[in-house]
Each structure stands twice: as C-alpha cells, then as structure tokens.
Amino acid sequence: MADPLASLRASLAERDRFFELSSDLLCEASTDDGRFLRLNRAWVETLGYPLEDLLGHPFMDFVHPEDRDETARAASALAEGKTIFSFVNRYRHRDGSYRLLSWSSSVDPEILKIYAIARDITAIRQTELRLHHANRMESIGQLAAGVAHEINTPIQFIGDNLRFLEDAFTDLGRALLAYQRLDARAREHAGADAALLAEVTAAVHAADLPFLSAEIPRALAQSRQGVEHITGIVGAMKDFSHPDNDEKKSGDLNLALKMTLTVAHNEYKYVADVVTDFADDLPMIDCHLGELKQVFLNLLVNAAHSIGDVVAGTARRGTITVSTKREPDAVEIRIGDTGTGIPDGVLEHIFEPFFTTKEVGKGTGQGLYLSHAIVTKRHGGQFSVDTKVGSGTTMIIRLPLGNIGA
Ligand SMILES: Nc1ncnc2c1ncn2[C@@H]1O[C@H](COP(=O)(O)OP(=O)(O)OP(=O)(O)O)[C@@H](O)[C@H]1O
Numbered sequence: 001m002a003d004p005l006a007s008l009r010a011s012l013a014e015r016d017r018f019f020e021l022s023s024d025l026l027c028e029a030s031t032d033d034g035r036f037l038r039l040n041r042a043w044v045e046t047l048g049y050p051l052e053d054l055l056g057h058p059f060m061d062f063v064h065p066e067d068r069d070e071t072a073r074a075a076s077a078l079a080e081g082k083t084i085f086s087f088v089n090r091y092r093h094r095d096g097s098y099r100l101l102s103w104s105s106s107v108d109p110e111i112l113k114i115y116a117i118a119r120d121i122t123a124i125r126q127t128e129l130r131l132h133h134a135n136r137m138e139s140i141g142q143l144a145a146g147v148a149h150e151i152n153t154p155i156q157f158i159g160d161n162l163r164f165l166e167d168a169f170t171d172l173g174r175a176l177l178a179y180q181r182l183d184a185r186a187r188e189h190a191g192a193d194a195a196l197l198a199e200v201t202a203a204v205h206a207a208d209l210p211f212l213s214a215e216i217p218r219a220l221a222q223s224r225q226g227v228e229h230i231t232g233i234v235g236a237m238k239d240f241s242h243p244d245n246d247e248k249k250s251g252d253l254n255l256a257l258k259m260t261l262t263v264a265h266n267e268y269k270y271v272a273d274v275v276t277d278f279a280d281d282l283p284m285i286d287c288h289l290g291e292l293k294q295v296f297l298n299l300l301v302n303a304a305h306s307i308g309d310v311v312a313g314t315a316r317r318g319t320i321t322v323s324t325k326r327e328p329d330a331v332e333i334r335i336g337d338t339g340t341g342i343p344d345g346v347l348e349h350i351f352e353p354f355f356t357t358k359e360v361g362k363g364t365g366q367g368l369y370l371s372h373a374i375v376t377k378r379h380g381g382q383f384s385v386d387t388k389v390g391s392g393t394t395m396i397i398r399l400p401l402g403n404i405g406a
Pocket residue numbers: 298302303306337339340341342346350355356357358362363364365366367368369393
C-alpha cells in the first residue's frame with residue numbers, strides 16, 4: 001500500500017517547485033494586517049529586495065502612495081469574498097523606481113489568508129506606449145503630404161494677390177510722383193502747366209484709381225484670410241506632433257474634431273462629403289486630447305478607406321457623419337460612414353492588434369486596437385460599433401462625464 005504521508009510530501013514538493021519556478025510574483029499575505037507571509041523568488045528578481053526585507057511587512061508599504069486608496073478598495077473587495085483579476089498598481093523597486101504589477105487574488109476566509117499572483121507589466125506597457133507613439137508618428141508622416149497640399153492653395157492666392165498689389169502700387173506711385181511734380185510746379189507758377197496737367201490726368205487714368213481703391217482692400221482681406229487658414233492648419237498639424245504628457249487636461253472635443261477633420265481633409269475629399277452635428281452644450285472634459293484626436297483621425301481614415309472601396313470607379317461620393325451629443329452621464333461621439341460595412345467574421349477581430357484587411361502599405365491594423373485602448377483604458381470610456389454590410393459603419397465612443405473639467 002502507498003504511504004499517504006510520502007504522497008503528501010511529494011505533492012507539497014511539487015507545489016513548492018512550481019512556486020519557486022514561477023516568473024510571476026506569488027504571495028500569501030494575512031487578511032488582517034496585510035503582512036507578507038510567503039513569497040517566491042520572483043519578488044527578489046522583480047523588486048530587488050532580499051526576501052527578509054519584504055516578509056513580515058505589510059504589502060501596502062510598497063504600493064505607490066497614489067495607488068493606495070484603490071489598493072485598499074481592492075483589498076476590501078477581497079475581504080468580502082470577491083476574486084480579483086487584472087487589478088493594476090505600482091510597487092516600489094529597491095532602487096526607488098516603480099513597477100507596474102497586474103494582480104489576480106482571492107482570500108481563504110477560513111484561514112484569513114490572501115493568495116495573490118502578480119505579473120510585472122512595466123515593459124509591456126512601455127512597448128504599448130511606444131507602439132502608440134510610433135503609429136501616431138507614421139500617421140503624421142502620411143498626413144504631412146496632405147497637409148502640405150492643403151497649405152498650397154491659400155499660399156497660391158496670397159502669392160497672386162501680392163503680385164497684384166506690387167503692380168498696383170507701381171501704378172499708384174507713378175501717379176503720385178506726377179502729382180508731386182505738379183504740386184511743385186504749381187507753387188512756382190501761378191497757373192497750372194497744361195502739358196503737365198495732361199500727364200497727370202493720363203497717369204491717374206492709367207492707374208484706374210476707383211478700381212484700385214476697390215480691389216486693394218479686397219486683395220488684402222483675402223490675403224489675411226489665407227494666412228489665418230494656414231495658421232489654423234499648421235496649428236492643427238503641430239498639435240498632432242506634440243506627444244501628450246500623462247496629465248489629463250480640460251479639452252474641447254468639438255474643436256478637436258474640427259481640427260482633425262481639417263488635418264484629414266486630403267484623406268476623404270475625393271470620396272466623401274462631411275456632415276457635422278456638434279452639440280452646443282458639450283462640456284469640456286478632462287482628457288488626453290492629443291490621443292483622442294489620434295482616435296478621431298484613425299476613424300476618419302478608416303471611414304474614407306471604406307467609402308473609397310464603395311465608390312471606386314464611379315462618380316458617386318459617400319458621406320462621413322460626425323456628431324457629438326451630451327448625455328446625462330457621458331459625452332457621445334459618433335463617426336459614421338456610408339462605406340462597405342463590416343461583415344461578421346471580420347467584426348470580431350477589428351480591435352485586435354495587427355488585424356487588417358487592407359493591402360500592405362495601406363493599413364497596419366493598429367488603428368482600432370490603439371483607439372480602443374485610448375478610449376477604454378486611458379479614459380474609462382466605451383467603444384462600440386454599429387455596422388451593416390452594404391450600408392456602412394458608425395463608430396460610437398462614449399466618454400464618462402465623471403471626467404468633466406472646468
Ligand atoms: N469604417 C470601417 N468600415 C469598414 N471596415 C472597417 C472600418 N473601420 C475598420 N474596418 C475594418 O477593420 C480593420 C482594422 O481597422 P484598423 O483601423 O485597426 O486597421 P487598418 O485601418 O487596417 O490599419 P491602420 O489603421 O493601422 O492603418 C480594417 O482593416 C477594416 O477591415
């Protein structure tokens with residue numbers, strides 16, 4: 001007969017072996033004061049402390065001060081018997097830096113122990129941010145050509161107007177000079193010289209003063225509008241190349257959408273008209289505005305591509321509809337298109353990283369993955385899709401008004 005003690009010892013040894021081998025952080029802690037009771041080697045690797053600096057200390061001592069309230073809330077949920085998955089907080093490394101840990105844990109109420117597993121997601125999070133940044137930079141590169149094109153048109157009429165002004169002032173200058181000579185001569189002689197008077201009349205006539213006095217102000221006004229247009233485009237472009245820092249700032253989503261429409265104009269202008277419906281009462285919200293503009297840009301480019309697929313080879317144009325709405329507890333942004341629609345089989349994959357149905361060079365499949373992360377993870381919002389094959393797609397973003405700004 002097998003020795004029950006021997007088999008118990010064997011299974012304990014097996015458990016201990018796994019416990020020590022895990023590269024995830026495993027721990028047991030007491031429910032009443034949160035002291036670490038047992039830890040595996042991964043703690044030493046990840047946080048740099050020898051085990052004796054951790055064992056017997058409350059876990060809260062190592063949590064980033066800004067994350068302690070959230071962590072305490074998670075701990076009370078645990079104490080109520082809930083199991084926690086993917087709870088993220090920052091733990092202090094021995095060198096003073098912080099590591100981002102993602103936790104799963106539960107409590108055994110009988111023996112008052114917390115069992116927890118944590119994974120160091122610092123590197124993954126950094127890679128995500130880098131990818132996000134790289135994607136943004138790539139879009140900027142692609143759009144720069146389009147923006148340059150946008151700038152070209154107003155620059156051209158400014159150039160034309162300036163040339164016109166130069167000619168006009170040359171004529172005016174000649175007339176004025178003649179007047180000066182007339183003035184000088186008139187002061188020497190009592191009467192006006194008939195030949196000079198004729199010259200003056202001819203110069204004034206050639207300069208067409210009434211025409212100039214009407215056209216010069218108009219040309220100047222147009223030039224000023226052209227310059228304002230350029231300033232707007234360059235401002236919108238510059239905004240895109242500013243990486244957001246980690247602080248949320250109060251932002252105007254209607255304005256952000258308008259700017260993004262300007263920047264993306266070249267992407268859709270051959271295939272679609274834009275209809276906008278911006279809510280007048282949209283509150284400012286605390287957000288990462290640069291990132292949200294990146295989301296809007298991705299959605300507008302997707303809409304233009306999809307409409308492009310439908311109208312290609314025809315004289316038809318599609319419609320992109322952009323609207324904002326205030327709801328009791330959220331702000332809703334919709335970007336709709338009259339494109340292909342998204343079939344089942346594609347729809348369930350669109351938020352996956354690197355999923356694309358576009359040919360190489362047209363899409364990398366990061367747009368919706370990053371947009372989804374920006375809306376849900378960075379802003380606590382929701383992202384949904386309303387689509388019908390043959391009719392089009394509407395992307396719906398809801399940002400909670402909990403983020404309401406000043
Ligand atoms: N408005 C839309 N209409 C139809 N299909 C869409 C629409 N938006 C997204 N899709 C589908 O979802 C896929 C993923 O979109 P996503 O924006 O993530 O990547 P992409 O546009 O292919 O590439 P990237 O945005 O990285 O340049 C697209 O390839 C396309 O098949």
